[in-house]
Amino acid sequence: MEITTVADDLVVIHDGAKVRSYTDLAPDTDHDLDGVQVRTLARPSGALLCRFATVNDVHFGEVEAGRLGEHSTGPVQRVAEGAEPYPEVMNQAAAAEINALGVAALIVKGDLSVDGRPQEWEAFERCYRDPFGDRLHVVRGNHDSYQHQASYAGDQWIQLPGVNVALLDTAIPGETTGQVTATQMEWLADHCSNSPAPVIAMGHHQQWVGEASGRRSDTYFGLHPDGSDLLDGVAARCPQLIAYTAGHTHRHRVRTMTASGVPTIEIGCTKDFPGTWAEYRVYEGGVMQVVHRMSSPEALAWSEQCRTLYAADGVDYAAYALGALGDRCFNIALR
Helix, strand or coil: CEEEEECCCCEEEEECCEEEEECCCCCCCEEEECCEEEECCCCCCCCEEEEEEEECCCCECCCCECCCCCCCCCCCECCCCCCCCHHHHHHHHHHHHHHHCCCCCEEEECCCECCCCHHHHHHHHHHHHHHHHHHEEEECCHHHCCCCCCCCCCCEEEEECCEEEEEECCECCCCCCECCCHHHHHHHHHHHHCCCCCEEEEECCCCCCCCCCCCCCCCCCCECHHHHHHHHHHHHHCCCEEEEEECCCCCCEEEECCCCCCEEEECCCCCCCCCEEEEEEEECCEEEEEEEECCCHHHHHHHHHCCCCCHHHCCCHHHHHHCCHHHHCEEEECC
16 A cells, blocks of 8 residues: 555545545644554645646657667556557546646646657647646646757746746757756746745756766756756745756655755656646645645556566666655745
8 A cells, every 4th residue: 555645634545546535634633544644744824825736747649658768678568459548548637637626727847748749749738728728837848849849948937826836948959858047047036036925946857956976967867967056046045936846757756955955846757657746735834745646547557557667677666756755745835
């Protein structure tokens, strides 16, 4: 059994494809839920101002999960011939769950597609634009710009009740790695300095914060170290900036920026295991991140099939992708 979601009033436990959901719980309290011990999150102070959500790495057009170029030895998962494509199954489940929540916005942090083909973007738009309309905000990822496409490019400033979101375009056309430029960081600092509300920055690529090796590399898989330092510098100067959150790694993880102490967050992918999306509950006194695992029977059947991706390469994908509970569900403090 896995405790997949904890909020101030909610706990969700998955046992394979079985789901146990407990609602209307007391916040900041230890609960015994059918023999499982879990403590709900403390509720930030003040009124609930809005809820919004994010997804990333949705990968419309993908037909094989677990393929890493020509080097992965598997297992590579596919759906049966004639079955609905798994990106459609997973994203339809995410869209339905998020829309039922009545969010103020849905923010998509890149990798909408496999290769930015028109039919892949059309499938993405059908799934997400139709239900969310002008509540949908989208930025590209590396998969959307391999052929130097400009669709979904550019930074965006999204104003929501009680919070502003700076959505950063981190893609380098033609490349897997990402960057933020000095010009982008000037834009971010200017908007943060003039924001009456706290700011969460979002982008596709995860930040470099002095990885375990301590080595800076121009080929770092996420944001280039130079741009990562610029982002940390903006956070150090601008107390309105309370977090940066990204996708790209297909994992859940939280680290801390070196200079500012601001959390830098990664959200797992929607398209395979564990098949997640993130909710943000904005209170007057803080923001709560709550990661949800899609729980339709069809979505769970596919995500469970993908637990062992990359196993032949020595990867425990389930542990890597799911991360610790504290990497998924926690409060983001105001500064």
